[in-house]
Amino acid sequence: MPLKLSPTALPALLAGALLLGATLAHAADGQEDVALQPMKLSYNASLDKGISLNGDARRILEQRDDGTWHFRTDVDSFVADIDESLIFRWENNQVVPLRYRYKLSGLFIRDREEAIDFDWENNVVSGHHEGDKFSMTLEEGAMDPMGYQLQLSQDIKAGKREMEYRVIDKGDYDTDRFAVVDEETVRINGEDIRTLKAEKVRDSDSKRESLMWFAPERDYLLIRFLQVEPDGSEYELTISDAKVGR
Template sequence: MRKTITHLCTATLATAIIFSPAIYAADSGAIQAFQATYSVVSEGSVSLKGESTRSLSQNEQQQWLLQSQASALFASIKESSRFSLDQNRITPLQYTYNRKVLGKTRKANLSFDWQTQTVTNDVENKPWKMEIQPGVLDKLSYQLQLQTDVAAGKKEFTYAVADGGRLKTYSFAVTGEETIETPAGNFKSIRVERIYKDNKDRQTLIWFAPALDFQLVKLFRQEKKDKTYSLLLKKTDS
């Protein structure tokens, strides 16, 4: 039972921070600072409910900081990504991850060195380096890049992501439009689906609202036939 709760708490919170709401200014074509709150629900052998908050800010060096924090029952996850931005293309500089589940913690830190084209992965104080190429993103900054690309009118998306000590390919496609009901209001939204290869049981759907400068308003994820996770906008300050 303990292992089941640990797995579900972690999966729920991971889902909660899969996508963070980039505020895309229609007049300038640039992201803007924001803060938003979402409700999180996990359905499966154990049902869980929680909340996720995210924010985006800019420092004096013109670098951006994207932060996400989710909590549900026995678990919490905090993530952050510090990055630079040039013509709506994100270049990650540092990524941090801190997870607590049933009193156990896991920490990770990724430092990007673009002069040497390497990233130092430090997980549980055991660092190692990995070669990267221009355009590689981290597990949080790619989410912001996806929303920026949706706002730019693109229909298909592929990203190289430094994930788990290796480079992974994440692919998405726009699959339609729907009106989504949320506690913050009803919004006509663009639906985006993640493309999984050879895994029919997994599904991830994300809805972005143009009226909210392409904020994420809803997310639905299915890991297995009997396990689903959802995210729904509660309020936003942009």
């Protein structure tokens, strides 16, 4: 039976799920600032009945010499190649995006590019999406498609159970909502790991489901991601390797 895989669903899944793999240093009670930890993460990907994608998915977070941070995703597979990056400042436990870039290419997939530049001094955000340029007022706390998911990991660690973010994507603002819904023990690479299970909150009539499992004892690292499409197809990422810290 053929897989019900659209040519655009999987690249979007890989990019979105890997963004959620960010992990941050834990703050002691009363500590004003939380320090980010550099990291290198790798994930295995499968679709439907565990069929391998035969691809590599990597996520890297590192600090630059000027104190800003570089956050990037590299996906190499027979389905698609994704290069995604964000330059940002970490201030008052918040991601402050400065420069976002995204490029998708692959077989049977239309190439796509997006760029977003944040001018916080003049409160203007500008860029282009698939060749269409845009410029608009920059809202306080606004984020890019990578930054808000880095922030999600931190907010769950801080004890929040319902999160909402204003995200600039495709030349406009979106509101994305998430909630922690359960605590589960999951088995990854032969090991039982206690996790907090979160989901993306969608309209009640939506048939798409996005679930994430974060491991509190592992600095709230995302260890599993599952997306169920309206046609019943399932796409899953599980962590294969992680290096956190300097």
